[in-house]
Amino acid sequence: MLVRKATIHDIAEQLKLSASTVSRALNNSSRISIKTRERVRNAAAELNYMPNHLAMNLRKGRGTTIGVIVPRLNRHFFSHAIAGVESVLNPTDYNLMICQTNEDYETEVKSLQTFINHRIDGIIMSVATGTRKTTHIETALNEGIPVVLFDRMIKNLEVDQVLNDNFTGAFEMTKHLIEQGYHKIFHFSGPLHLELYTDRLNGYLKALKEASIEYRDEWIFNDVLTRDKARMIAEELIKNKNIPDAIFAASDFSALGALLAFKEAGYLIPTQIGIAGFANEPFTELTSPSMTTLEQYSEELGRSAARMLIERMEYKIKGTAPNSVVFKPKLIIRDSTLRLQVKQFDK
Amino acid sequence: MLVRKATIHDIAEQLKLSASTVSRALNNSSRISIKTRERVRNAAAELNYMPNHLAMNLRKGRGTTIGVIVPRLNRHFFSHAIAGVESVLNPTDYNLMICQTNEDYETEVKSLQTFINHRIDGIIMSVATGTRKTTHIETALNEGIPVVLFDRMIKNLEVDQVLNDNFTGAFEMTKHLIEQGYHKIFHFSGPLHLELYTDRLNGYLKALKEASIEYRDEWIFNDVLTRDKARMIAEELIKNKNIPDAIFAASDFSALGALLAFKEAGYLIPTQIGIAGFANEPFTELTSPSMTTLEQYSEELGRSAARMLIERMEYKIKGTAPNSVVFKPKLIIRDSTLRLQVKQFDK
């Protein structure tokens, strides 16, 4: 059943030509007569010939596969960013390989190494929260593999990047909360070695300052990204009767944890406490009350990263200063912070 | 900056050996003295040698890359199935390539072709709802690439498969609804050319028969998998005052659409109408009321598929009858069908 696959030599033999002529014919070389090209194409179709990309890439010293590394596939944000990358790559010859790191540094290093071993030709990645070193990324760059980082940046690394304007997003969200009459606004932040979380923190701080709100360090909780951790902290706050007016979480998941904890404890949202997240995960629309958050245009982000990478790959402009594109997130105001028009389910 | 990567020839030259000796040394051939092996290993490390997998696979006529094709990455079910596949593959030499089809047949064919072109060594896939033909899968099999299907099966295709016991799951869910006192139970089904949806339909029908409920064809709605479509149908029902006691949807997303439509129309869930889904997507826990559904053990499914594929790849047991593993889903009973103990939010 398993017959050996047809090669250009098989075509050559059948047509009494040489392999090189066949190769040229298939690549539409002008050195080959139209008639011969036709004959070769027909024979190729007849033999069900499929080019061996391994051999092609080996010979050409380059390939057409792009690798994507993300922390988690089941985040709306990342799966949609990947969809964006795909939408750019699909009409081209490039193919996609995807790995997820589960937010683990070791896994990230291993995935990257796998890509390098397989002579992947370009990499789009978003680092894991567990990642603090950049040597693995530098290794890839030194191997001559272009890398584009998106969303999550590591400080002081000179690479192409596609980012959200986290500062402005956080600033506007905090301003919105203040406008709704919330004053004592806590912030659930992420790991601060990732620039995006310091940016969000700074946007939050700037809005407070502009409104002349005297914040206190205790209002800020670092490294609270998961639902469970946020829930624990919220429960702690409730126990200590240290209740904020509002919580602005740097992640929808931590916002969810807080929302559930306060709801269970009998607090009315948004009347007694306002809650806002970041990322516009689909579930934010379904919670009750529905959750205010920020849309990050993940697909557009992915598209942009893909374009940037192809640019680098095709005109290997070594040494050129890194490019950087920034998208401004959009405020999605829902019920969890709309105190000025109280809704029915709050009763 | 971009120095040519080291090859075995570079190592050979530095050590005044031949490339073949270096190759054998790196592969721990017993024909090479321990001392030489040591020297080679050291030189390799020193030169930062990395084997070129392209060349290796070309020579060996086989590789170690496994491709996964799923309809959508952002479904909890699929992303967790992939996590399961990864958990099996990570400790091995195999690597993973992932594609998503967005439920589109054309994209599925293209992805599969890409895999074949790249001489992928094995494929795990779940077909798109748009897929009715199997020629593309047969092409892969004819090329000698083993394929394992999971979750979504196409009828009459002889391949390895890992499935859910959709029949039993649907049967038990329907039984649960009947026990809760629902009688006129509608079913939102999927495209019936996919076995899993006929299985769910049949499980539903069997439970009705056992309870001697005289169902009518109008109770069954085919090809309702998305939130939007379910919502439209539910709104139609409401308009026509054709209100079921309960809806058992073959997908969590269509269950969600129905839930939202009936809730907005002022119906009390679960008192006036019960709603159940299938898949235990994370959001089902967050709706109000929380949604009854079926857990499908996606990770275990993925693990099982991966193991089955490796089995095929390593002992190419051509012609052996296809294997098949079946998992029984678990009923997750939540508030949306718990009529016998009515909850507060229903008031």
Place this chain on the structure above:
DNA sequence: TTGGATTGTACAATCGATTGCACAATTTTT
């Protein structure tokens, strides 16, 4: 001491496709 076994290494072909160079045949130019 000689013949056979064992050990360590090298040569060269191979996987499938690409490509610089050479050469013959044909056409164009002078």
Place this chain on the structure above:
DNA sequence: AAAAATTGTGCAATCGATTGTACAATCCAA
């Protein structure tokens, strides 16, 4: 009609690693 340009094709090397076969050196036994 001879020289030059163009067209069509083949040869052979190449990408990097693997592997069958061959050969030399060493060791052991008879």
